[in-house]
Amino acid sequence: xxxxxxxxxxxxxxxxxxxxxxxxxxxxxxxxxxxxxxxxxxxxxxxxxxxxxxxxxxxxxxxxxxxxxxxxxxxxxxxxxxxxxxxxxxxxxxxxxxxxxxxxxxxxxxxxxxxxxxxxxxxxxxxxxxxxxxxxxxxxxxxxxxxxxxxxxxxxxxxxxxxxxxxxxxxxxxxxxxxxxxxxxxxxxxxxxxxxxxxxxxxxxxxxxxxxxxxxxxxxxxxxxxxxxxxxxxxxxxxxxxxxxxxxxx
Numbered sequence: 081x082x083x084x085x086x087x088x089x090x091x092x093x094x095x096x097x098x099x100x101x102x103x104x105x106x107x108x109x110x111x112x113x114x115x116x117x118x119x120x121x122x123x124x125x126x127x128x129x130x131x132x133x134x135x136x137x138x139x140x141x142x143x144x145x146x147x148x149x150x151x152x153x154x155x156x157x158x159x160x161x162x163x164x165x166x167x168x169x170x171x172x173x174x175x176x177x178x179x180x181x182x183x184x185x186x187x188x189x190x191x192x193x194x195x196x197x198x199x200x201x202x203x204x205x206x207x208x209x210x211x212x213x214x215x216x217x218x219x220x221x222x223x224x225x226x227x228x229x230x231x232x233x234x235x236x237x238x239x240x241x242x243x244x245x246x247x248x249x250x251x252x253x254x255x256x257x258x259x260x261x262x263x264x265x266x267x268x269x270x271x272x273x274x275x276x277x278x279x280x281x282x283x284x285x286x287x288x289x290x291x292x293x294x295x296x297x298x299x300x301x302x303x304x305x306x307x308x309x310x311x312x313x314x315x316x317x318x319x320x321x322x323x324x325x326x327x328x329x330x
Contacts, residue, residue: 082141083108083242083273084129089138089149091121091128098124099135100297106242106275111268113284113305114277116294117320122277125294126244129275130166131157143241165235169247171227173219179206179230180215183237191238205233209263225256232263236272243267245276261287281324285309293317 084106091099098121106112114122127133128149129140135149142160173182183202187193193201206212209229219227228248235243248264249257261280265287268274278284284291284305291308293301293316301308301317312318 081108082106083110083143084275085141086129087139087141089125089128089140090136091124091133092136098297099128102138102297102299104292104299106273109271109273110290111272111274111276111288112290112292113288114275114292114294115279115281115284115320115324120294121297122294123246126166126246126275126277130164130244131161132166162238163241165238165240165243167228167231167235167243167245167248169250171219171224171231171251173227173230173234175219178216178218179211179222179226179233182219182230183234186234186238201237202233205237206230208236208266209233210259223256224252225259228252228260229263232260232267236267242273242275245274245278247277247279249278249280279324281309281321293320295320 082105086102086104089099089102102125114125116122124133128135137150140147140149143163147156147160174185177185180199180202183205184195184198187198187201188195203212203215206215209232211226211229211233214222214226222230245264249260252260257280261283264274264276264283268287276288288305291303291305292299295316301312301314309321312321
């Protein structure tokens with residue numbers, strides 16, 4: 081069953097057409113990896129789906145309800161956002177708040193949950209990402225991997241139907257990437273629906289069940305993860321995978 085379906089999503093910045101009629105479907109429980117070179121529109125697609133950018137046009141079907149992305153109302157955006165979460169590559173934590181307070185904030189301010197209940201939920205989520213002992217620490221006291229795990233705890237605390245990840249490991253030192261990917265892998269095993277922009281081929285191959293390859297604002301290829309890596313159809317896809325693999329081997 082499709083949780084999200086997008087038809088003809090378009091987005092331009094001036095004369096630069098970043099998304100050129102993207103069609104996309106995400107089923108409940110899917111972990112979909114989005115691959116592609118820089119400037120292919122991957123991040124813009126995620127940002128339009130969560131209304132951090134306003135699409136120029138297209139139809140979004142979310143939970144069976146159709147929305148015109150070019151004319152969507154604020155109250156409709158608010159309703160969709162209550163069902164989604166976004167994890168940024170740069171963590172986006174509040175530096176003047178502890179890890180616990182960062183996770184609690186969306187629950188108390190965004191959802192109106194009592195501080196006592198929010199604290200209980202936030203501690204459960206920090207424990208889930210292996211950071212219960214760091215609850216009182218501030219972002220500056222945490223490694224990049226720990227900060228990103230706090231950001232993931234903040235996302236899952238909202239009990240979203242889907243989480244969008246924008247290159248969640250790209251700002252991390254190589255030795256810290258694994259701890260974040262392990263958390264995402266655990267979420268996948270629990271059935272969380274996720275749309276993940278990434279350059280991590282091992283994650284895309286071993287954790288996601290579908291892979292999309294984008295270039296120039298288009299989806300050039302889409303398939304199951306196993307088929308995508310075993311038998312890529314497009315020459316451009318083959319070239320991209322070869323280049324990325326050789327970079328990781330350096």
